[in-house]
Amino acid sequence: MDHGFPAREESRLLHELSEFLSIPSVSTLPEHAGDCRRAAQWLVDQLFTLGCPTVQLIEGDGHPVVWGESPHVEGAPTLLIYGHYDVQPPDPLDEWHTPPFTPSIRDGQLYARGAIDDKGQVFCLLKAYEAVRDADGKPPINVRFLFEGEEECGGQVVFDLLEAEPERTHADAVLVADMSYFAPGWPAVYTALRGMCYAELHVRTLARDLHSGSYGGVAPNAIETLIRMLTDLKGRSGKIRIPKLYKSVIPPTKAERKGWRALPFDEAAYLEHEVTGKALTGLEQFSVFERTWALPTFEIHGIKGGFVGEGAKTVIPAAAMAKISLRLVPGLSLDFVRKQLDKAVAEVAPAYAEWEVRFVHGNDPVQIEVEAPQFALLDRAFEEVVGRRTVAVRAGGSIPIVPKLGMTGAPVLLTGIGLPDDGLHSPNEKLDLQQLWDGIRVFGRFFEMMAE
Numbered sequence: 001m002d003h004g005f006p007a008r009e010e011s012r013l014l015h016e017l018s019e020f021l022s023i024p025s026v027s028t029l030p031e032h033a034g035d036c037r038r039a040a041q042w043l044v045d046q047l048f049t050l051g052c053p054t055v056q057l058i059e060g061d062g063h064p065v066v067w068g069e070s071p072h073v074e075g076a077p078t079l080l081i082y083g084h085y086d087v088q089p090p091d092p093l094d095e096w097h098t099p100p101f102t103p104s105i106r107d108g109q110l111y112a113r114g115a116i117d118d119k120g121q122v123f124c125l126l127k128a129y130e131a132v133r134d135a136d137g138k139p140p141i142n143v144r145f146l147f148e149g150e151e152e153c154g155g156q157v158v159f160d161l162l163e164a165e166p167e168r169t170h171a172d173a174v175l176v177a178d179m180s181y182f183a184p185g186w187p188a189v190y191t192a193l194r195g196m197c198y199a200e201l202h203v204r205t206l207a208r209d210l211h212s213g214s215y216g217g218v219a220p221n222a223i224e225t226l227i228r229m230l231t232d233l234k235g236r237s238g239k240i241r242i243p244k245l246y247k248s249v250i251p252p253t254k255a256e257r258k259g260w261r262a263l264p265f266d267e268a269a270y271l272e273h274e275v276t277g278k279a280l281t282g283l284e285q286f287s288v289f290e291r292t293w294a295l296p297t298f299e300i301h302g303i304k305g306g307f308v309g310e311g312a313k314t315v316i317p318a319a320a321m322a323k324i325s326l327r328l329v330p331g332l333s334l335d336f337v338r339k340q341l342d343k344a345v346a347e348v349a350p351a352y353a354e355w356e357v358r359f360v361h362g363n364d365p366v367q368i369e370v371e372a373p374q375f376a377l378l379d380r381a382f383e384e385v386v387g388r389r390t391v392a393v394r395a396g397g398s399i400p401i402v403p404k405l406g407m408t409g410a411p412v413l414l415t416g417i418g419l420p421d422d423g424l425h426s427p428n429e430k431l432d433l434q435q436l437w438d439g440i441r442v443f444g445r446f447f448e449m450m451a452e
């Protein structure tokens with residue numbers, strides 16, 4: 001297929017991207033702090049190579065932020081580009097066909113942790129800028145690059161920076177490429193991101209572990225108690241039993257629902273190929289789009305307690321802990337949900353248990369208007385390159401800093417080059433290389449159109 005890149009250029013780009021993807025910048029694991037710094041430094045070097053007169057590695061209480069300002073173009077608009085260089089942990093390692101930090105190409109797909117989320121997309125934007133600058137012999141617009149290293153772990157560095165220096169977000173538009181097409185051939189813009197409330201639920205029922213023979217039948221078991229509390233918090237129907245939760249949700253508009261009904265969607269294929277399960281769960285009376293985009297969730301991410309080693313140990317555990325999170329939708333602020341979660345846990349906890357909800361991190365949901373003229377430009381760019389305008393969808397996931405990026409009123413364009421089966425956060429995460437080549441051209445055209 002003719003994608004418009006000479007073979008030598010293609011191999012240079014793949015070589016550079018592989019270098020970036022080889023750095024295990026796992027932000028949540030302290031032992032990778034040095035790798036996060038190396039990934040940040042890699043971006044610093046790229047920005048210098050792009051000729052940015054201002055490039056900064058900004059320190060804070062965590063992994064550094066990378067900031068760059070492109071060579072000034074008098075009279076041209078300014079675009080703020082946001083992305084993240086950190087990645088999720090790669091486990092379970094034995095499910096990867098090739099190692100997560102040894103990028104490998106098979107069948108036109110580049111496999112690596114971070115290939116699509118978000119290093120591959122950050123790379124796509126950098127190379128789009130480079131490509132139009134070289135093709136036109138001059139930079140098209142003014143770009144402010146903002147890359148953080150704590151998107152995946154709920155870090156504060158970029159929040160602290162923008163709180164201290166909100167003027168960094170001054171721009172005519174904000175572009176975030178950390179998302180996916182709705183389906184192959186169907187580019188998307190996003191009108192909402194869910195927020196999040198991540199917490200640990202700690203339960204203690206005894207001063208110490210006990211013999212399960214001597215005391216079994218009378219002693220309160222911490223794991224059992226925790227599980228009962230969890231299943232009280234979310235029932236079999238999928239309904240979350242947190243007071244005033246659903247009442248506070250702002251439902252999608254009629255127009256939004258109508259748009260969603262027009263999207264090409266095969267629920268059986270979605271179940272088999274994306275969800276990879278045998279049945280969908282959750283509130284049956286709502287569509288998949290409503291359940292994943294417009295309703296809150298309650299998920300259990302891990303449970304700790306008791307004996308899980310080889311063999312058998314007959315013990316009644318004294319303590320247990322669950323990592324849980326709620327996804328928040330418009331109408332549900334983080335502050336409100338934290339308070340309501342505390343109340344709900346107090347209600348389901350038996351009198352004999354000591355418990356604590358330890359908040360870990362969270363952020364508000366965000367809704368985005370897609371009426372500004374820059375959205376029409378993005379549509380035209382996609383139409384020229386891939387033959388279709390964007391469809392307006394919502395995201396089930398979160399990007400915590402997004403509400404702050406739009407605080408000065410600049411339109412926030414949330415889009416991306418991912419495909420639904422890229423497996424972000426999963427083993428064998430990948431980037432479809434055709435999506436990369438197309439993406440470089442789409443964003444390049446978008447920059448040129450902004451300049452006109």
Ligand code: BES
Nearest residue numbers: 117151152153178179196395397398399
């Ligand atoms: N790129 C994702 C957000 C995303 C996910 C967008 C799915 C569209 C569809 C982002 O890197 C991410 O994973 N965010 C985390 C944030 C959390 C740790 C606060 C998420 O959503 O779990």
Ligand code: MN
Nearest residue numbers: 084117118178
């Ligand atoms: Mn991401």
Ligand code: MN
Nearest residue numbers: 088117152424
């Ligand atoms: Mn992610």
